[in-house]
Amino acid sequence: MRVLVAEDEHVLADLVAAGLRAYAMAVDIAYDGPSVQQRLAVNDYDVLVLDRDLPGVHGDQICRELTGRGARTRILMLTAAGTVADRVQGLRLGADDYLPKPFEYDELVARVQALGRRTQTALPPILEKGGLVLDAANRQVHRNGRYLALSRKEFAVLEVLLRARGAAVSTEELLERAWDENADPFTNAVRVTLSRLRSKLGQPPMIETLPGIGYRI
DSSP: OEEEEEOSOHHHHHHHHHHHHTTTOEEEEESSHHHHHHHHHHOOOSEEEEESSOSSSOHHHHHHHHHHTTOOOEEEEEESOOSHHHHHHHHHTTOSEEEESSOOHHHHHHHHHHHHHHTSOOOOSEEEETTEEEETTTTEEEETTEEEOOOHHHHHHHHHHHHTTTOOBOHHHHHHHHSOTTOOTTSSHHHHHHHHHHHHHOSSOOOEEETTTEEEO
């Protein structure tokens, strides 16, 4: 899942991003309205965590622009104003969910995960194939009953491959879905991560390489 955190309080933005990355999400950060607009124009995000009171361009305008063009990105609006009227107004602007500050990080993560599921083809929260079981909510993976200790990036790549339901996933798509905007498209990070993931999955091999196309399970 790829997420954009739009929050002008730098410390809070960095904490939110770190909390989401702990759940194997690829997270970018923008600290003002124009930066949010720029990132939304070039990247495809599953969820936008949007502070309503952004400098430069107000969060309300960003929300209207995003929903007005029919983007698939889901919006979780954050604000210090937590009255019923504020929540109603935020939802009427096109936000998919609304969370007043201060908030609990566990609730934020759960809401982002729920919104992320709505951007993708409906699949159960637990993905299974050939004895491999991935529990996205609890971030656990087992194969034939054996627990697999995966890194955040390995987990993210495996989830992308399982969600493809047998379709091929290109290296570019893996970079888009499992890495953030700081990833170097010419790096061998995908190949290295897949090599480690294959080793942890064990035998018989589950990840197939399709030369010139990508990978699939």
